[in-house]
Amino acid sequence: MFQKILIANRGEIAIRIMRACRELGISTVAVYSEADRNALFAKYADEAVFVGPSPASQSYLRIDRILEAAEETGAEAIHPGYGFLSENPKFARACEEKGVVFIGPTSSSIDRMGSKIAARDIMKSAGVPIVPGSEGGISNPAEAMDLVEAIGYPVMLKPAAGGGGIGMKIVWEEKDLAPALDSARSIARSAFSDETVYIEKYLTEPRHIEFQILADSKGKTIYVSDRECSIQRRHQKLIEESPSPIMTPELREEMGSIAVRAAEAIDYRSAGTVEFMYSKGEYYFLEMNTRLQVEHPITEMVTSVDLAKEQIRIAAGEPLAYSQDEIEIRGWAIECRVNAEDPLNDFAPSPGRIKRYRSPGGPGIRVDSGVYAGFLIPPYYDSMISKVVAMGRDRNEAIARMERALYEYIVTGVKTNINFHLAVLRHERFRRGDINTNFLKEEAIMEEVKKVTEAEREKELSLASALGADTRKVAAISAAVGAYMSQRENPGSEE
Missing domain, CATH: 3.30.470.20 (ATP-grasp fold, B domain)
Incomplete structure (x- = not known):
């Protein structure tokens, strides 16, 4: 087990991880910006290192400064929390090259799920159901119209490198397709430095249901619980619950097994979440979040599985402490x-x-x-x-x-x-x-x-x-x- 972990994040998630470390007897290092000098997480940690000015681009997103802080304090591992660098394959790869353990999946796993188009291709090959849509990026209105004619309106345009609902556009009729495509590509270029946009059939009355998975380095992968995350504004979650109101034991086993298959398709290791859209009795792969989710506490409450601890243990090379049969939702x-x-x-x-x-x-x-x-x-x-x-x-x-x-x-x-x-x-x-x-x-x-x-x-x-x-x-x-x-x-x- 690690002796010291640096938490490359702030706020409540930094404290959440530090609590897990304290229970495991692990010392913690916080990194903080100018705006967070008096933040609670910086005081809670055993050590705290200043990494830069208030803007995230000059502090929490500085890979070089965070790795320097780990080296200065002797931290053997880095936990990225969620947001910031948590799903950045360059950061995971930089940790690997420096010999610092990244508490999360490998950089290659993050890379493969980072592009929504690549993720769709991988899932389709693995037999995971995906929403009907384009096989690759769409660059011109004529190409988009041909595709939409085949799958029907409404459709959703999505940046391939996106997240958090940024740049998504719903199109209900043909006259709006071309301007929506231009707008989506422009936003994608500005937000993600990648203007690639793809098209999916837009599901009406969809539920957002996700499955928490855990996978160790010994080849074992399990699903822990389902979560309902349908109360959203601008594609961002506000209220989550576990289990989902529509879930039955049979549906949970079926979707959970598909989530495990999705994780195994990319040789996943660590805690992660496979997200689905559910509509009228059918479900489709949406994306995989290769990190600890904001809403992970509800899974912990109904299963008594400490996901943060399991994530740390997996990163330290330990086998999963649970079998699939041992997971119970209460x-x-x-x-x-x-x-x-x-x-x-x-x-x-x-x-x-x-x-x-x-x-x-x-x-x-x-x-x-x-x-x-x-x-x-x-x-x-x-x-x-x-x-x-x-x-x-x-x-x-x-x-x-x-x-x-x-x-x-x-x-x-x-x-x-x-x-x-x-x-x-x-x-x-x-x-x-x-x-x-x-x-x-x-x-x-x-x-x-x-x-x-x-x-x-x-x-x-x-x-x-x-x-x-x-x-x-x-x-x-x-x-x-x-x-x-x-x-x-x-x-x-x-x-």
Whole structure:
């Protein structure tokens, strides 16, 4: 097992990995930018190394500085978390060349899944179902029209090197195809330095379902659980749950086996996620995320498998601690991503200083967070404040506990999407489990958010006031005790 690991990330995921390391008896090294000098993760680590100015391009994306930090501190391995360099084959390859263990898959596995076109070809060859679409990149409208004529509208244009929903375009009729193709290629060129775009049949009323997999270097691959991730805005997930409301034991075994086949097709090692689109009883491969997912805690809650620890053990060359038969799903877990953003203003980011902060607790609640009262949320990175996870015996109890947790959550100084989550959780259609990736478009959810915001305003003011009073009371008592102790230690003092 490793003696020291460097975490090449920030915020809540850095702390999550450090917690796993601490339980395994491994020392940790944080890297931080100028904006994160006072961040909680930098204080939590055993060592912390400054890597550059606030913009990610000058700090967290600097492969050379991160490898230098590993060398300076004697870290044997690097965990990339999610985002930043986590799916960058150049970084994984640089670690391999330096003799530093990259806690994740090999650079070749990342490379093969990095291009959506290459991934489709590999999966098709492995017998994994894929959405009907182009065999390669599409560069001109005439070629695109010929293909769409064969598969039918609507279709979706996707950057081959993309991620996070950037550059995706849905086209419903022929007149919009050419301009959408130009726009998608332009965005892809700007965002990913690769203008290659491919076309897929757009599935109506699709669900986004994914399978967590674990694979060791000894040849064993298993699926751990399924997750439903259909509540999204601009193709980015906001609420996830495990298991999926539509899942049966038979469907789970079938899709899980396909996910394992997909991982084995690229000789995968580490934790990873195979994502599917599910529509009208059919499912198709979407992509594979070659890293730990943001929503991994819900899988941990329902299976009791510590994915971060397993990922580290696999990287250290240890065999998987579980067989497929040993994996059991018990209960239900839901995760809400609490972001510093304004849902009523098109989810605009809301960076700034947190004035008051009190996280929820109680039965079945887990909060993965990297902030505190007084912390300044910088404008340079993702605006996530925390991930709130609620666990229950069944879906209804998990929803009830999440509602209660969000009611308890106090964050002032920045706008958050807490009321958005409450509006979704209380929606009749969500409670029925009748959801898909178009849920927010199909429902007038923002009107519900406004109603929840008004209803919660008085409670928030009352609780914030009470919290402020408690804080002042504690401060006064602390000052009095300090003065008393000082007088006892210095009898000659006049205080």
